[in-house]
Amino acid sequence: MFSNKFIQQRIEKADVLREAGINPYSNQSKRNTTIEKFLNVNADIEQKEDKRDATRLYVVSGRIKFLRIMGKASFVKIEDESGMLQLYVARDNLAEGFYNTIFKKNIEVGDIIEVHGYPFVTGQGELSLHADDLKILTKAISPLPEKFHGITDKEVRYRKRYLDLIMNTEVRKTFQTRSRVISLTRRFFEDKGFLEVETPMMHPIAGGANAKPFVTHHNALDVDRYLRIAPELYLKRLIVGGFEAVFEINRNFRNEGMDATHNPEFTSIEFYWAYKTYKDLIEITKEYFQYLFEHLKLPTLLPYGDLKVNFNNFQEIPLIESLTVIGGVPADIVNSKEKIIAYLKEKNLDVNEKMNLGQLQGELFDEFVEEKLIDPTFITEYPVEISPLARRSDTNPEITERFELFIAGREIANAFSELNDPLDQLERFKGQMAAKDCGDDEAHEMDSDFVEALSYGMAPTAGQGIGIDRLVMLLTNEHSIRDVLLFPAMKPLNGDLCEEAAQEEE
RNA sequence: GUCCUGUUAGCUCAGCUGGUAGAGCACGUCACUUUUAAUGAUGUGGCCGAUGGUUCGAAUCCAUCACAGGACACCA
Numbered sequence: 066m067f068s069n070k071f072i073q074q075r076i077e078k079a080d081v082l083r084e085a086g087i088n089p090y091s092n093q094s095k096r097n098t099t100i101e102k103f104l105n106v107n108a109d110i111e112q113k114e115d116k117r118d119a120t121r122l123y124v125v126s127g128r129i130k131f132l133r134i135m136g137k138a139s140f141v142k143i144e145d146e147s148g149m150l151q152l153y154v155a156r157d158n159l160a161e162g163f164y165n166t167i168f169k170k171n172i173e174v175g176d177i178i179e180v181h182g183y184p185f186v187t188g189q190g191e192l193s194l195h196a197d198d199l200k201i202l203t204k205a206i207s208p209l210p211e212k213f214h215g216i217t218d219k220e221v222r223y224r225k226r227y228l229d230l231i232m233n234t235e236v237r238k239t240f241q242t243r244s245r246v247i248s249l250t251r252r253f254f255e256d257k258g259f260l261e262v263e264t265p266m267m268h269p270i271a272g273g274a275n276a277k278p279f280v281t282h283h284n285a286l287d288v289d290r291y292l293r294i295a296p297e298l299y300l301k302r303l304i305v306g307g308f309e310a311v312f313e314i315n316r317n318f319r320n321e322g323m324d325a326t327h328n329p330e331f332t333s334i335e336f337y338w339a340y341k342t343y344k345d346l347i348e349i350t351k352e353y354f355q356y357l358f359e360h361l362k363l364p365t366l367l368p369y370g371d372l373k374v375n376f377n378n379f380q381e382i383p384l385i386e387s388l389t390v391i392g393g394v395p396a397d398i399v400n401s402k403e404k405i406i407a408y409l410k411e412k413n414l415d416v417n418e419k420m421n422l423g424q425l426q427g428e429l430f431d432e433f434v435e436e437k438l439i440d441p442t443f444i445t446e447y448p449v450e451i452s453p454l455a456r457r458s459d460t461n462p463e464i465t466e467r468f469e470l471f472i473a474g475r476e477i478a479n480a481f482s483e484l485n486d487p488l489d490q491l492e493r494f495k496g497q498m499a500a501k502d503c504g505d506d507e508a509h510e511m512d513s514d515f516v517e518a519l520s521y522g523m524a525p526t527a528g529q530g531i532g533i534d535r536l537v538m539l540l541t542n543e544h545s546i547r548d549v550l551l552f553p554a555m556k557p558l559n560g561d562l563c564e565e566a567a568q569e570e571e
Numbered sequence: 572g573u574c575c576u577g578u579u580a581g582c583u584c585a586g587c588u589g590g591u592a593g594a595g596c597a598c599g600u601c602a603c604u605u606u607u608a609a610u611g612a613u614g615u616g617g618c619c620g621a622u623g624g625u626u627c628g629a630a631u632c633c634a635u636c637a638c639a640g641g642a643c644a645c646c647a
Contacts, residue, residue, distance in 0.1 A: 070581090070598085071597080071598060071616090072581085074598070075598095131606095131607080131608080131609095133607075133610090134603090134609095135603055135604065135605080135606065135610085136602075136604060137603080137604050138603090138604035138605075139604090140605075140606045140609080142607085151606085151607080153604090153605075153606090155604060155605095156604080157604085173598090174597080187605050187606075187607095188605045189605070189606070189607070191605095191606090191607075193605090207581080208581050208582085208597065208598075209581085209582085209597085210582040210596095210597090211582035211583055211595085211596050211597060211608095212582090212596070212597080212608060213582095213595090213608045214583040214584085214595095214596080215582080215583085216582070216583090217582090218582090218583090219640060220578095220638070220639045220640080221582095221639095232582095275646085275647070276646070277646085321645075321646050322572085322645060324641095324643095324645095324646095325641085423647090427647060428647095431647090447647095450647090451647045452647085453647085545640095555639090556637090556638065556639085557638095558637090558638070
C-alpha cells in the first residue's frame with residue numbers, strides 16, 4: 066500500500082524521529098490559541114520587533130503548507146482551521162542541534178506541528194510567530210499535492226475529500242456555509258414554534274413521492290424495508306396526532322440517476338403547518354429567504370454563474386398564465402390537449418400522446434418556462450393531474466392549491482395545502498396502484514395505514530419541502546450538487562469488485 | 572440509458588502526420604539568518620487507465636472495458 070518512494074522516504078523520517086526519542090504521533094498538544102485569535106490579538110504590533118515580549122507567548126499548531134529553508138533560518142506557513150500563520154524558525158533560537166538534525170531533515174510540508182514563540186512583524190510587514198520551540202505532533206507519510214495548483218482533478222477531489230479540504234480553502238468555506246444554512250433553517254422554524262421531529266428512515270412502504278427506492282432487509286422480522294424517498298406521510302400522521310407545526314431536516318434516498326442536481330441521497334427540509342394554506346407558505350418562504358440572507362450576509366442581488374438573482378423581486382404567477390406570459394406559448398392552445406400536442410410536435414419535441422391535459426401543461430412549462438425563471442418565482446395553481454397529494458381549489462376543481470418556487474431556472478421548493486379527505490386519498494392511491502399494474506414502477510404504493518390515519522381527521526394543513534442541497538448550491542454559487550456534498554456518491558474504483566458483484570447478481 | 576471529451580511522474584500539465592518519455596512544482600544532495608509559489612546549483616523519479624488488435628515498431632491508430640467530467644434522456 067505504501068510502496069511509493071516518497072511515502073517510503075517519509076516513513077524513514079518518522080523512524081529517525083523515533084530513534085531520536087521524538088514521537089511522530091504525539092498527543093501532548095499544548096496549543097493555547099488559534100491562528101485567527103493570534104493574528105487578531107497581535108494586530109497592534111506594527112514595527113519589526115527583535116525583542117521577545119514576555120507578556121506575549123503563544124503555542125499554536127497547524128499543518129505545514131509552505132516551507133522555505135534558507136540556511137540557518139526558515140519561514141514556515143502553518144494552517145489550522147481558522148487561518149494561516151507564518152513562523153520564523155532560526156537555528157540559534159532552538160535547542161542545540163535541533164534545527165539541523167531534526168527540523169531541516171525530518172519535518173516537512175504536510176506534517177502537523179506545534180510551535181511556541183512570540184509575535185513579531187517581518188521586514189515585509191507580515192505578522193508572524195518567532196519560534197523558540199517546535200515539535201512535531203503528526204507525521205504525514207503521504208506527500209501533499211503541488212502547492213500552487215493544488216488538487217484540481219474533480220474525481221480525486223470527491224473521492225479524497227480530505228485532500229480537497231486541506232488544499233482548497235474555498236471548499237471549506239462552502240461547507241461552512243452549508244452548515245450555517247442548516248443551522249439557520251433549524252433556528253428559523255424553531256423560533257416560529259415548529260417542533261423538530263425524526264421519522265423513520267426505513268419504511269415498510271416507500272411513500273410520499275413517486276420514485277424508485279433502495280431496498281434492504283430486516284433479518285429479525287424477515288421483512289424488506291425501503292430507505293425513505295420522502296418523510297411526508299409520517300409527518301402528516303403527526304399532524305393527525307395533534308402536533309400543529311412540525312419539521313424534519315434529513316436525508317432522502319432515491320434509486321435513480323445521478324447528475325449535477327441529483328445524488329442518490331440528498332437532504333431536504335419538510336415542514337407541515339396546521340390551520341394554514343399554501344398562501345401562508347408563500348409568506349413564510351419569503352421571510353425564510355430574508356432571514357437566510359441577513360444572517361449569511363449575502364447581497365440580495367445574488368450572483369449565480371453568469372446570472373444575477375434579485376431576491377428583492379419575488380414573483381407570483383399561475384402556471385397557465387406563465388406559459389403564455391413567460392413561455393411565449395400561444396394563449397389559444399394552453400387548454401387544448403390536441404393543440405398542445407401539435408404545438409410540441411411543431412417545435413420538434415417528443416410528445417407522449419397518452420398524456421392528459423395537466424401533464425401536457427406541465428410539459429409546456431418544463432420546456433418553455435422553467436429555465437427562464439431567474440428571480441424567485443412562485444408558480445401557483447398546478448393542474449390537479451400532476452399534483453396527486455395536493456388539495457383541490459374550492460373555486461376550480463381542475464387546479465390545486467399548490468406552488469413550486471423556482472430560482473435561477475431551478476426548482477427549489479414544492480408546497481401545497483394538503484389533501485386531508487381520507488376517501489379522496491384512498492381513491493388516489495387506488496389510481497396509483499392501477500398505474501403500477503400497468504408497468505409504472507414509480508407509482509405510489511397503497512398505504513392504507515396512512516389512509517386510516519387521515520380517517521381520524523387531519524386538520525387543514527399546508528406543507529412544504531425545500532431541497533437543501535440545491536439551496537446551498539444557489540447560496541454558494543456552486544453548479545454541481547457534488548460540490549455541496551462532502552462525500553458525493555461515486556462508483557467504486559476497483560473494476561474487479563464491480564465485475565464480481567455483477568456476476569453474483571446473474 | 573445515449574452522445575461528446577478526458578485518463579502520461581506524488582501534483583499541474585506538454586508530448587505534431589506512429590520511431591521506445593518531457594517541463595514546472597514536489598522529493599534527494601549542496602549553498603544561503605527576513606522569505607512570500609523564496610532563490611541558485613545538481614540529481615532521482617514513469618506498467619503513458621486496463622485488455623486485445625493493426626504495424627518492423629504504439630503514449631500516439633483501431634476495438635472493447637473501467638472510471639471521471641459535460642450534455643441529453645429519465646426523475647410529475
